[in-house]
Amino acid sequence: MKQRFFRRNAFWLVLSLVLCLVSALGASITQSAGGAVSVTKLTFPGASGGTISALLLKPAGADATHKRPAIVLAHGWWNEKEMQDSNYVELARRGYVVMSIDMYGHGSSSYMKEGNEAVAGTGMYDAVKEIATLPYVDTSKIGISGHSNGARAANWSIPLDDAADTQLIKSVYLVDNDPIYADLKTGKFINYYGSRDVGVQADQFDEFFFRSYDKTGKAITTPGEYIGTPNAQSFLNFGANPSGSERKSYHFYTKDVDGASAIRVIDNPPQTHPWGPFSKQEVTNVLTFFNKSLGTPNPIPVGSQIWQLKEFFNALGLVGFAIFLLAFTRALLTVRPFAGLRITEPAVLTVRDRKGHAWFWGALAVSAVFSGVSYLFLSNFTPLSLVYFIGAPPVIPQGAVFFIGLWSAINGIFALIVMIVSYQLFGKRNGMSLRESGILPGWKKFWLGILLGLIVVIAAFGIVFVVGWLFNTDFRLWVLAIPTFGPDKIGIALMYLPLFLVYYIANSVAINSFNRFTIRGKEWINTAVLAVFNILAPLVLVIAQYTVFAVSGELIPGFGGIFSIWLFPVIVFLATAAVISRKIFRATHNPYIAGFIMASVATVVSVTNTLTYIK
Known part of the structure; x- marks a missing residue:
């Protein structure tokens, strides 16, 4: 019976490790577009004083004589940089240099100080300045995009860019957060973004944004009604009071602003707020916008997307991780220090x-x-x-x-x-x-069991760190993620x-x-x-x-x-x-x-x- 137990568990233990390895290899190959994109984890000091952790994706052929457009991506609140993998996989394989950051307070970046949420666009503008220093980046074609509070970070970055000696941000795509419509003091509609190209994804079932409110703060329109509201219409009219025929979603509107042709567009898919980073429609909208604004170096059709394959491999890692917790626990029961914890037969039920x-x-x-x-x-x-x-x-x-x-x-x-x-x-x-x-x-079995459990947990997360170190991937599916982390x-x-x-x-x-x-x-x-x-x-x-x-x-x-x-x-x-x-x-x-x-x-x-x- 003991040999049968060992053989059966050995199979599951090996399977868990194989799943983790296949997950790492598959996700790595996918996010690097089969080796055509280099993926690097980096940490750099932000100009505002904090330290930012990021993933940098550099497409093959990008160098000082063949500069590429660049895009900085930011996740939502309570997430980290890999939550933008659907976007950075597709943007990088189309030839953009991409930096996906941990905003301040998230992942491995510096912690957030109370009352200082907007510092350097929560780190986004620090990342913009950092990516502009790379010799293979075309500094006249830098875009930013973020989901939820990553979009808010983009909004916070605009006045910082306006105040800089040289403006760096050419394009802005906001996913699941409102653009800035009006002046805070006067309440009048304004063109907050100037001559930059700006797009918005406004989900019809967004839990938090794209509502209009009366003077008491009561919502008077739903997200599904957003496109017809004065806010949306003013945005599509470049900050002017809406007048004339109603402007529509999925249509690029242009206007000459300060001598440059600027773009405004609102995409309005029927989905929820958290679905944004896991949505083919959202990725399509991002690709379409940046192609229109910055031009796509490697023009792959926007509908040709492979990020779902990375999600599949990432999910295999989650399954492997879960199986490992069980299989490694049972494997340790065959080792002498923990053998006394194992029972020969389960109780008869x-x-x-x-x-x-x-x-x-x-x-x-x-x-x-x-x-x-x-x-x-x-x-x-x-x-x-x-x-x-x-x-x-x-x-x-x-x-x-x-x-x-x-x-x-x-x-x-x-x-x-x-x-x-x-x-x-x-x-x-x-x-x-x-x-x-x-x-x-x-008590002896209790504490011995806790020691066994501690070893299992350390070993399981050890696999995550090995995968992160060798392949720059981790185990995740949508909002469930097991990333690497710092000792803090x-x-x-x-x-x-x-x-x-x-x-x-x-x-x-x-x-x-x-x-x-x-x-x-x-x-x-x-x-x-x-x-x-x-x-x-x-x-x-x-x-x-x-x-x-x-x-x-x-x-x-x-x-x-x-x-x-x-x-x-x-x-x-x-x-x-x-x-x-x-x-x-x-x-x-x-x-x-x-x-x-x-x-x-x-x-x-x-x-x-x-x-x-x-x-």
Whole structure:
């Protein structure tokens, strides 16, 4: 039996490593266009005093005698530079020099200081000045583009460029954030961008932007009505009061401004705000705009896109990473120091009686309802609303992680209460043993299990760093990403780890020690049910949010769009955690190993994909 266990697990361990390798190779080949584009990670001091981390993509043939147009890209708030990979892959293979940055406070760039969000366009204008120093860049053809707050960074960069001795920014493409329409003092429409070419992607179902407001601040138009609003029409009229026939989306309007022919265009696809960086339509809009404004050195048709292939390979890495967590854990159980943690055979499972099923389903239902209600309550808890977005440094340097961690801890405590009540009123009376159920494994096995979990987490992220070092790639799919990170993030992770430990350990104990039995004679059905209930509340909240949005054009009152967006990666992670914790428990009869592993991974992934503030 031991040899069978070893052979079977060896297959999964090898498969996980193969998937990670294939992911790295495939993503690297795709983003380098088969070697036609060099991809380099770099860190440089910004002119404003901070340090910026970036990816630089240089197409073959770009040199001092064959200068190329250049584009600086910026991600949205609570993201990092690889979130722009759909754009930088396609722009670079068409011959543009591309720099995708970690804005200040994000990724590996310098932290954001409170009240200093706009410094150097959050780093974008520092990047513009840096890319202009490259000998193979045509400084008369530099564009900038960003998604969400990356677009806001572009807006902040304009007055800095206006004030410079030599203006560097020729083109601006804003994705999912409003352009500047009016003078802040007078309220009158203005041409904020001067003679620059400017385009906007205004999603018809954007959760945050492209609304018009009355004097009380109440929204009076939805994003779907944007193109007909005075704001949009004034933008398309180069800051003039809109008059005459209504200007349309997807049409390039030109005007002579200060002796130069300038462009304005609004693209208006029927999609949501977070879908922008993962949208073929958005990439098409970006390529079309910069071709019109700067000219495309390598004119590949805009519909010919390969970035989706990179996303596929990146996603393989996520799968490989998840399998590795399980397979390497089980592999360590065959090593002498941890062999005592492995059990020979999983406990024999029986079908619960009607009363047992009532407790099972009742506890799941109550927990799911509490999860959803507590999430809504916290999202509307005014005293902490500012903390959620910018934190409260130095105690809370990352607001978004604090919100998810606090919600997790509250649900972990509630799960403990449910388990105590269940044990006292049902389990204890029906012969449940805390030791035999794995809740009391003994201190030696508990701490040995934590040590095993720590080794697994370090090894898993070690793979991420090797991949990042050798291939300049990582593991990600849309909003779920496992990037490399600096040692500073370890200290931040330790600050938040206790919050996540409360939930994931409680969740593992609930799944394995209290709720493990056969349904219709199959344990996997029980596991599947638990995975579904792990994600049920977040899934219902997301579905409800976007159903209301699709029907009414507005979000659920009191449920801000960012809170539903934050649930996207949580849903994937909670479902995965249920399966991995069950399989590790089957091999160890110890729920704390998986709880520690999943809490650690969730914490590190959270703190490396968000915004960090300092005093």
